[in-house]
Amino acid sequence: MTGTVSKFAREESETSSSVTFSNSGSTPNGSPLGSDTEEEANDEELAKVPLQAPPRRKSRVMQPSVNEKMGNDATELSGAQSANSTITSVNSISSLLKEKLQLSLPQALRSSARRQNADYRLRAFVGILFLCVVFLVGFAHIYYNQHVLQRAYFDKFRFNKNERVMTVYSSTGAEIIAARLGEGIPPETGVYPCLPHHQRQDSVCLEWLQQTRLYLAHTKREDMHCYHVTWQSLSPYYNPKDCFDWSSKRGHWYGAGQIQNMAYPLERGRLELSPFITGDVRRHSFGNVLKRYFLNSKGATILVDPETPLYVSINANRTNDFCLQAKHDAFAYINHLTPLPQLNYTICATDNMKTLHSSMAEKSLWDGLKPDELHAVHSLLSEPVWQISPINEAAIYNYTEDVIALGFLRQGHVLLSEEWQPSPGDFVLDEDRFPSMEETINIIHRRGFRIVFSIQPFISTESVNFKDAVANRLLISERGSDPRIPALTRYKQSNSAGVLDITNNKTLPWLQAKLESLIMKYHVDSFYLDLGTAQDMPHYYKCEQPLTNPDHYKTIFTRSILGTIPVIGVSSAISRPRAPVFVSLPPFASSWKAIKTVIPTVLSYGMIGYPFIMPGAVGGDVALPMSDNNPDNDFEVDLPDKELYIRWLQLSTFLPVIRFTHLPSKYSDESVLEIAKRLTTLRQKTVTPLLKKYANETLDTGLPIIRPLWMLDPADPACHVVVDEFSVGEELIVAPVLYSGSRQREVYLPAGVWRDGIDGSLRKGSRWIHNYRVAEDKIAYFVKMPDNTRF
Numbered sequence: 024m025t026g027t028v029s030k031f032a033r034e035e036s037e038t039s040s041s042v043t044f045s046n047s048g049s050t051p052n053g054s055p056l057g058s059d060t061e062e063e064a065n066d067e068e069l070a071k072v073p074l075q076a077p078p079r080r081k082s083r084v085m086q087p088s089v090n091e092k093m094g095n096d097a098t099e100l101s102g103a104q105s106a107n108s109t110i111t112s113v114n115s116i117s118s119l120l121k122e123k124l125q126l127s128l129p130q131a132l133r134s135s136a137r138r139q140n141a142d143y144r145l146r147a148f149v150g151i152l153f154l155c156v157v158f159l160v161g162f163a164h165i166y167y168n169q170h171v172l173q174r175a176y177f178d179k180f181r182f183n184k185n186e187r188v189m190t191v192y193s194s195t196g197a198e199i200i201a202a203r204l205g206e207g208i209p210p211e212t213g214v215y216p217c218l219p220h221h222q223r224q225d226s227v228c229l230e231w232l233q234q235t236r237l238y239l240a241h242t243k244r245e246d247m248h249c250y251h252v253t254w255q256s257l258s259p260y261y262n263p264k265d266c267f268d269w270s271s272k273r274g275h276w277y278g279a280g281q282i283q284n285m286a287y288p289l290e291r292g293r294l295e296l297s298p299f300i301t302g303d304v305r306r307h308s309f310g311n312v313l314k315r316y317f318l319n320s321k322g323a324t325i326l327v328d329p330e331t332p333l334y335v336s337i338n339a340n341r342t343n344d345f346c347l348q349a350k351h352d353a354f355a356y357i358n359h360l361t362p363l364p365q366l367n368y369t370i371c372a373t374d375n376m377k378t379l380h381s382s383m384a385e386k387s388l389w390d391g392l393k394p395d396e397l398h399a400v401h402s403l404l405s406e407p408v409w410q411i412s413p414i415n416e417a418a419i420y421n422y423t424e425d426v427i428a429l430g431f432l433r434q435g436h437v438l439l440s441e442e443w444q445p446s447p448g449d450f451v452l453d454e455d456r457f458p459s460m461e462e463t464i465n466i467i468h469r470r471g472f473r474i475v476f477s478i479q480p481f482i483s484t485e486s487v488n489f490k491d492a493v494a495n496r497l498l499i500s501e502r503g504s505d506p507r508i509p510a511l512t513r514y515k516q517s518n519s520a521g522v523l524d525i526t527n528n529k530t531l532p533w534l535q536a537k538l539e540s541l542i543m544k545y546h547v548d549s550f551y552l553d554l555g556t557a558q559d560m561p562h563y564y565k566c567e568q569p570l571t572n573p574d575h576y577k578t579i580f581t582r583s584i585l586g587t588i589p590v591i592g593v594s595s596a597i598s599r600p601r602a603p604v605f606v607s608l609p610p611f612a613s614s615w616k617a618i619k620t621v622i623p624t625v626l627s628y629g630m631i632g633y634p635f636i637m638p639g640a641v642g643g644d645v646a647l648p649m650s651d652n653n654p655d656n657d658f659e660v661d662l663p664d665k666e667l668y669i670r671w672l673q674l675s676t677f678l679p680v681i682r683f684t685h686l687p688s689k690y691s692d693e694s695v696l697e698i699a700k701r702l703t704t705l706r707q708k709t710v711t712p713l714l715k716k717y718a719n720e721t722l723d724t725g726l727p728i729i730r731p732l733w734m735l736d737p738a739d740p741a742c743h744v745v746v747d748e749f750s751v752g753e754e755l756i757v758a759p760v761l762y763s764g765s766r767q768r769e770v771y772l773p774a775g776v777w778r779d780g781i782d783g784s785l786r787k788g789s790r791w792i793h794n795y796r797v798a799e800d801k802i803a804y805f806v807k808m809p810d811n812t813r814f
Contacts, residue, residue, distance in 0.1 A: 176227050177241035179248050179372065184214050184229055191250065191323060191372050199323045199372050201273065205254070206264040206346070208234050226251075234261050247382060249371040254349065256363040263366035264348040267325070269338065274321035275743045276345070277731070278631050279335075281310025281609060287623035287746045289317070289337060289345075296336040296348065298355035299327075300574050301595050302558035304609065310624075311556055311595040311609045313574070314631035315368075316383070317345075320733065320743045322376045324383055328367035330571060332356030354562055357502070358569040377737040384725030385599060385632055392602055392722070399549075399591060399603035400635065402473075404714045405707075406435035408682040409472075410640055413439045415456045416463050423467050425686055431700045434471035436591070438551055438682075441477045447517050448482030448489065450537035452545070464545050473548040475591060476541065480554060480580060481520040484511070488537075492521065497533055499524045502565040510561030522561065525580045526568035531587075538588050549589035554580060556595050592637050602722065605637040605680060613643030613663040618671055619761050623746055625678065629727025635718075636729070640684035641675050642668040662689055666763060666799065669698055673802035674759040676702045677710055677751055679718075679728055698800045709806075710751065717752035728752065736773040739789065745771050758795075758803040770795045770803055776812045777805035785812070 175181050179192045187208070191200035208231050217228035217236060227239040238253040254263030269276060275288035283304050286292025297308035304310045315327035327333055327347060332355070334348040349366035351359055373379045411422055419437070426432055445453045452460050464474050482489050482498065492498050498509035498521035509521040523530050541547050557573035570576055574597040581593055581600050592605045600606065608624055611617040621638065628636050642663030662668070662685050675681045687699040717728045726734075730750045732742035748758045748771065756777065758770045772788040779786055781801050785808065786792065797803050 176239055177248070177250065178243070180241065180250055182239065189252075191248075191370060193322065193372065193374050194246070195374070197321075199274075199319065199321045200370060201268040202265055204252070204265045205231065205235060205237065206266055207261065230257075234258050235263055244382075247371055247373040247379065249369055251369050252367070254366040255361075256349070256365065259363065262348055262350040262364055264346060265366065265368075266342075266344040266346040268343060269345045270343040274319050276317055276319055277627065278314070278317040279309075280313035280627055280631055281624050282337075283308055285620040285623045285627075286337075287626065288320075288744065290343075292337050293339070294335065294337040295339050296334050296346065298352065298572075299333040299335045300355050300557035300572055301577075301597065302556045307556075307558050312606055312628055312631075312633060313597050314633075316631050318376065318380055318383075318630065320376050320737075322374050322379050323370060323372040324379060326369045326371070326383070328369075330360065330365075331367050332359060332364050332572070333366075355557065355572055358571065375737060377734055380630070380734075381724065381726060386723070386725050388602055388634075388722040388725060390601075396603045399589075400718060401715055403436070403591065403603070403605060403635075403637070403680050404718060405711045406433045408436045408438050408475075408637065408680055410438045410440070410682055410684050413443050413456070416458070416460060420463055420466065422686075423470055423472055425688060427470060429686070429688060429696075429699075431703050434473075436473045436475050436548075437467060438475045439477060441479055441515075441553060443476060446483040446486040447479055447514075447520065448486035448492075450478070450488065450534075450541065452541075461545055464547075468546065474546070475549050475551050476547050477551045477553050478538070479514070479552075480523040480525065481512070481514045481517060481559075482523060483517045484519040484521070489521065492523070492533075495529060495533070497523055497527060497530045499561060499564045499566055501561070502563040504563075506565075510564050512559060512561040514555055514559050522564070522576075523580075524566050525576065525583055526566045526570070531583050534584075535587050542588070549591045550584075552581060552584065552590060552593045554593060554595050596633065599632045602635060605635045606633045607637045608639050610644040611639045613645040613667065615667060615761070615763050617643055618667065618674070619747070621674060622749055622759075625729050626727075626731045626749060629729050630731065632725065634721040634725070634727045635679065637680045638675060638678050638682060640682050641672050642685055643671065644684070664763075665690055665692065665695065669695065669799060670760055672699060672702060674757075674761075676706045676802070677729075677749075677755070677757045677804070679714055681706070694800070701800075702802075709755070713751045713755055720752070732756070732771065732773055735775075736789075739773060741771055741791075742773055754807045756805045756807075758805075760797050760802070766798060767794050767796045768803065769793055770805075772805060775810070776808040778808055780804035780806060 174184070179194070181190045181192075182188070182204075187204045189200070189202045189204050190198055193199050212231045212234050214229055214231050217230045221230070221236065222228050223238055223240075225240055228236065229239075230236045235257055236255040238251075238255075240251040240253075242249045242251070252265070254265075256263055267273075269290040271290075273290075276290050277288055279289060281304055282289070282292060282294060284292060285304075294308055299309065299313065299315065301311050301313055302309055315329065315331075315333060317325040325347075332349050332351055334350050336344070336346045336348075338344065339346070347366060347368060349364035350356065351364050356364075371379065371383065373382075409422065409426065411419060413419055419439070423434075423437060426434065441447055443452055443457070444450065445455075457463070467474055482492050493507070493509055496507065500506045501508050501510040511519050511521055514520055523534065525531065538550065554577040557576075560573040560576065564570075564573065566576070570579075577593070577595055578598050581590075581596070581604070584590055585601065585604065590600075590604050592607055593600055594607050596606050606628065608621070608628070611621065625636060625638065645661075645663055663671070668685070668687075668690070672687070687695050690696075714728060720726065721728055728751065730752065732745050732748060732750060733739070735750055735753055736742050747761055747768075748756060750756045756772065758768060760766075760768055762768075770792040772786060772790065772792065775788045777786050777788055778784070781797070781803065786805065795803060
């Protein structure tokens with residue numbers, strides 16, 4: 024109510040002010056409002072005027088008629104009064120103007136401020152409107168490029184040819200693969216359909232003028248879609264490169280083989296652009312076993328053609344990209360079928376990663392398998408491998424005697440490293456150190472052991488065979504030089520060595536004769552092929568028949584040897600050797616850091632198609648540089664750390680092959696012997712039957728014996744990232760302790776009911792067991808119970 028009264032009071036005041044302002048234009052005699060005296064005079068004059076209504080705003084328009092009415096009275100005024108009246112009128116006008124200015128100036132200022140504020144508001148509105156228009160235009164452009172221009176060339180597949188963005192979808196419409204193709208094509212290069220003579224049947228062909236040509240094709244098998252991508256470079260300055268989004272929203276990636284720091288899953292690693300060839304991960308990007316195969320947890324695979332001169336990078340330059348590039352160079356891809364590089368790969372997708380992986384695995388490993396070869400597989404699964412550096416006969420004899428003295432370990436295979444020769448490439452026993460080796464091997468055979476010799480394709484320049492090999496041109500020659508000049512390299516203890524040219528038709532018969540002589544004279548049971556890696560090849564190598572890449576050499580060598588002499592293992596591979604050949608893991612330093620990389624390496628090798636693997640020695644290879652027991656890089660070292668040896672032995676108990684260099688009796692500790700005895704019993708009763716069972720399944724399906732947890736439950740996200748557990752087939756989960764001094768760990772169990780191997784209790788799956796206690800003499804393992812087990 025008070026507010027209302029105030030409002031009306033202001034209105035009345037404003038009205039009164041307005042009336043006063045209107046009346047102040049003139050008085051009845053035209054004099055302005057002045058002093059009190061003037062006001063009294065005016066009052067007297069007004070008193071003579073008849074009463075009238077209050078003047079209105081148009082009083083100045085009415086003023087002449089008033090003056091006419093008052094005209095006679097005005098003539099009667101004296102001259103002095105007229106003069107005063109004139110002065111008074113001037114003052115009145117001045118006062119009136121002053122008052123008008125005082126009243127109108129603030130209103131003008133306020134009006135100007137209001138106009139300025141309105142102008143600012145208008146400008147702000149126009150600016151906001153402009154930004155909205157820019158945003159809408161940009162959004163429309165992006166949407167147009169990503170959706171309208173992204174053409175569905177095939178089912179579940181879209182490609183934007185202008186932006187070169189490729190997307191692969193699942194059956195539910197979710198993105199599985201997202202990639203940027205043709206990285207590095209100049210932005211001003213236009214894209215056009217290929218000319219008719221460049222077209223291929225059932226393929227889409229696009230060409231970026233004078234840069235590159237792209238072929239896209241599609242095949243379907245049941246519910247699996249496969250998309251084939253082929254880039255042909257048209258310029259010596261362009262190397263085709265495709266980059267895939269490996270950010271966390273794209274799932275997890277597995278495959279390739281061993282890479283630096285053994286990241287698992289692969290997207291957690293980092294790798295600069297490097298040639299995809301084998302090497303030593305301590306010095307190179309990749310390890311001793313590789314395959315151009317990558318699997319995604321959302322249900323997609325990338326399989327790169329073996330003819331592609333492949334370079335790979337992972338998360339390089341602070342990106343989340345996995346990049347494939349085809350590039351010729353002076354070593355890895357010096358030999359090529361086409362003058363310019365081609366990038367050729369296939370993407371296959373379905374909704375279940377396990378089903379997809381199973382369909383991609385190589386089947387029917389039984390083909391051509393003889394009964395004695397199958398027996399060799401089972402013997403390696405059930406009997407240890409005793410890896411010995413043969414110093415002399417006594418060392419071999421005493422080692423086998425110590426094995427028998429233990430009483431609980433089976434005899435197995437005695438594997439002699441290449442030191443049995445005077446020099447690498449001699450292919451004869453060193454008679455100075457082994458004067459009666461025939462008799463010693465006979466004794467070893469009678470004790471129940473098998474004898475295995477390591478051989479290499481490297482012929483030392485100090486070997487008795489080097490001159491003969493050079494004369495017969497059996498060695499790889501040096502590119503750009505006289506073909507009679509061998510290309511030399513270094514390997515292990517050989518500072519200068521040539522390499523047998525297995526592509527030469529004369530080389531294999533020459534080598535076979537040397538090895539058959541060993542078999543006949545010493546009754547050697549089989550051989551182990553120490554082939555080195557691609558990085559061990561001479562840099563300027565040249566074979567009689569060109570190799571696709573330096574890794575191609577070991578594939579040809581292994582296939583040539585198999586079937587002519589017995590082989591149980593190879594040190595390196597890029598394609599799966601047929602059974603009974605086992606592929607070795609790389610040497611591991613004797614350290615806690617190294618033991619952590621054993622499981623991801625085993626899982627990766629099994630997943631890329633190498634189910635029969637031969638892990639390194641229990642406790643690690645202590646002579647490797649910078650191992651815990653060898654900080655000064657000496658070759659004469661002590662035993663591995665006792666706790667590390669025990670934890671490594673627990674882990675190796677569940678792997679396909681258990682390999683020893685150092686016997687548990689060397690520790691002179693009864694507790695170590697007791698642990699070894701219990702683990703041997705566990706392996707013989709529980710593990711070995713499972714290994715043989717799943718080895719037979721592997722020969723049918725190609726699936727690995729040692730499996731990651733996601734193969735038990737591919738829909739469980741937790742199983743995708745567990746890096747320190749594995750399963751033997753689908754029936755036994757192993758969770759070893761991998762940290763020094765640790766007596767507990769986290770354990771994850773997939774779906775189902777599991778029996779605890781330590782205390783026999785039943786545990787429900789699909790959950791974590793936190794702070795699971797594991798004593799030093801125990802290892803955590805869990806056996807799968809039937810589905811109808813009541814919990």
